[in-house]
Amino acid sequence: MLNMKTKNILLSGSLALLLWTSCQKKAKPNAALPPTPVNVAAAKTAEAVYYDQYQGTVVALNYVELRSEVSGFITGIFFKEGDIVAKGKELYEIDRRKYEAAYQQAEANLLSANANLIKAQKDIDRYTMLLKNDAVARQTVDQAQAAYETSKSEVAVAKAGILSAKTDLSYSIISAPFTGRIGISQVKLGAQVSPGTTLLNTISSEHPIGVDVVINEQDISRFYDLKKRGTDSTFKLTLSDGSSYNKPGQVLAIDRGVASGTGTIKVRIQFPNDDDVLKDGMSCVLNVLNSASGNRVQIPYKAVTEQMGEFFVFVSQDTIAKQHKVKLGPRIGNDVVVLSGIQNGDKVITEGFQRLRDGGKITLGIPAVQTPGQAGGKSAK
Helix, strand or coil: CCCCCHHHHHHHHHHHHHHHHHHHHHCCCCCCCCCEEEEEEEEEEECCEEEEEEEEEECCCCEEEEEEECEEEEEEECCCCCCCCCCEEEEEEEHHHHHHHHHHHHHHHHHHHHHHHHCCCCCCCCHHHHHCCCCHHHHHHHHHHHHHHHHHHHHHHHHHHHHHHHHHHHEEECCCCEEEEECCCCCCCCCCCCCCEEEEEEECCCCCCEEEEEHHHHHHHHHHHHHHHHHCCCCCEEECCCCCCCCCEEEEEEEECCCCCCCCCEEEEECCCCCCCCCCCCCEEEECCCCCCCEEEEEEEEHHHCCEEEEEEEEEEECCCEEEEEEEEEEECCEEEEECCCCCCCEEECCHHHHHHCCCEEEEECCCCCHHHHHCCCCCC
């Protein structure tokens, strides 16, 4: 029989053997993970025409508020509200009687002043002749000369009175300053108006018309370049109802300076408006052709993942998936333009990448999902 010391030695050896075996099992590397099934699509180069969008407002290039220059009562309205009125068309009449009377009075004053001037001229001529013969005092001639100068000034005052009365008389008829569409009248027949304060109506031009947008100061040079080199496809409008306005526009004006508080500047684009589709004050979206438009690499948008504001795709390289950082352009349908990070022909992984890591093994083709009817095998007949 074994003594106690021998038993302890054997027990200690057995425990050591078990411990070594356990450590060896733990030290053995894990078995390799199976390849991840994925689907891929080839990056393609295709025509990519896309636009940058700016919120815009339709504005009339000519706009005026009609107000009276003289006081009185409205005695005539000569237009149909909402119609196009030609330049010079009479629109409103203010009671003209007192202005006509004032004009006639001014004419009479001029006639009287001219008569006095003629008399004063004759007096000078007569007294000058008498002075040569010492038949009249020098003082009388001087007085006649002064009366003549006074008469001349009275004629000038009378002429100014005629001009003023004629102007007031002309102000009693309010005419269209340019061809445009007139709005709804703010006054009716018989209404009393005050000079400079009473708004009668507004007129705005519609052919052509403008669209105002606000851009960042970083885009100023771009719009100056578009002003010189813009084409018929550079500017397009999307109206508030979602419809497109496909007539071409061009840069009309860029504001004089940048707003200090916002770092923005206003740009006005001019559009033809022969069909009166665009109305002053309408909201719209101005689409500006992006200079990067052209043949660009495109991939399915669903292949893109975002991490901390950066974009990545997995590219299949034989049986390995490599992660690429990409710079994206705009979306075009179900695809997206890739500005950098992917080459034409690269096979990007579109499905199954959720479980991938850079350098992970892959196999092409994701197994089809079985339906409940398929899971149970063939059905009994």
